[in-house]
Amino acid sequence: MIGIKAIGSFVAGERVSNLDRRDRAGKDEMFIRDKIGFEQVAKKPASMDTSDMCVEAMSELEAASDIKRADVDCLIVCTQNPDAHGLPHTSAVVHKKLGLSQDVACFDISLGCSGYVYGLATITSFMQAQGLRSGLLFTADPYSKIIDPDDWDTELLFGDAATVTWIGEQSIYSCRPGMFGTNGALGHSIEVPERGGTLHMLGSNVFKFSMTAVPEQVGNYLERESLAVHDVDEFLFHQGSRFIVENLAKRMKLPASKVPFEAGETGNTVSSSLPLMLQKRLETTPNRILMSGFGVGLSWATIVLEKN
Missing domain, CATH: 3.40.47.10 (Thiolase/Chalcone synthase)
Known part of the structure; x- marks a missing residue:
C-alpha cells in the first residue's frame, strides 16, 4: 500500500520580528508570546512565486531521499495563492520547472488550512485508483501576497513556507x-x-x-x-x-x-x-x-x- 515516504520543505529565509513591532501593532509581549505565539513570521522575497517555493522544497526532498524525477507520475499542488491568476494551474508550472515527463498527472487543490489532510486523502486514493506509484503533494500558500501590512490582525500571524510529501510504496506511514x-x-x-x-x-x-x-x-x-x-x-x-x-x-x-x-x-x-x-x-x-x-x-x- 502506498503512503508517506519522505517530506521536503522550504521556509522563507527572512524573519520579521513581532516582538520588535509590538508597539506599532498596539500589542504587548504577553500577547505575542502567549496568545498568538508567533515571535517571528517568515517572509518570502517579492520576486519569489508560489511555484518557486515548491521547487525549493523539492530540492530539499531530493537531498534527503532517493526520489528520482523520472519516476514521478503524479503531482498535486495545494494552494489558494497560485502563480499569476492561477492560469495555468500552478502544478503545471512546477511540472515545467522540474522538467518532468509528459506522462505525469498534475492538478491543483484550492484549500487552505485543511488542505494537507484533504491532499493526503486525494493523492493516495487517486494514485491507488489509477495504479500510480510515485507522487508529489506540494503545499504552498504565501499569504504575504494578500496581506495588508497595516492590518495587524493578519500581519502578525502568517508566514511563508512550502512542503512536498513523497507518496509511494515502501512508505514510513500509511x-x-x-x-x-x-x-x-x-x-x-x-x-x-x-x-x-x-x-x-x-x-x-x-x-x-x-x-x-x-x-x-x-x-x-x-x-x-x-x-x-x-x-x-x-x-x-x-x-x-x-x-x-x-x-x-x-x-x-x-x-x-x-x-x-x-x-x-x-x-x-x-x-x-x-x-x-x-x-x-x-x-x-x-x-x-x-x-x-x-x-x-x-x-x-x-x-x-x-x-x-
Missing part, C-alpha cells in the same frame, strides 16, 4: 480514511472579498469554530476508528495560534505533551503547518499520529497516520 467537514455559511470569516484585494479575518468567528467543530470531529473520528486517546502518540493540530492549539488540548482533555505548538519562529503557514511538523516525526516515527487541519472555508479535516 493513512487511515479521513473525516471532513465544511461550513460555507461562515466562509466570510477568512476571505479576500474581491479580486486583487487583501485578506480579511474575523478572529472571534475562527476561534469559536475551532473550539466547537474540531473537537467534535476528532471525537467522532476516534470513535469511528475504534481508537482512544491513549492509542494516539501525538495530536498535530493546524498551527493557527498558540492560544488555539493549547485550548484545543484543554477542550479535548488531551495531555499537553501530546499536542505540540512549533510555529513560534515561522508563523501560521496555512496548509504547510501540518507537514512541517510531520517532517520532524519522520525521524522519531511515533507509531500513530492524528492530524487535524481547519480554517479557510470554513473547512476542517482529520486523519490518522500509522507507522508501517
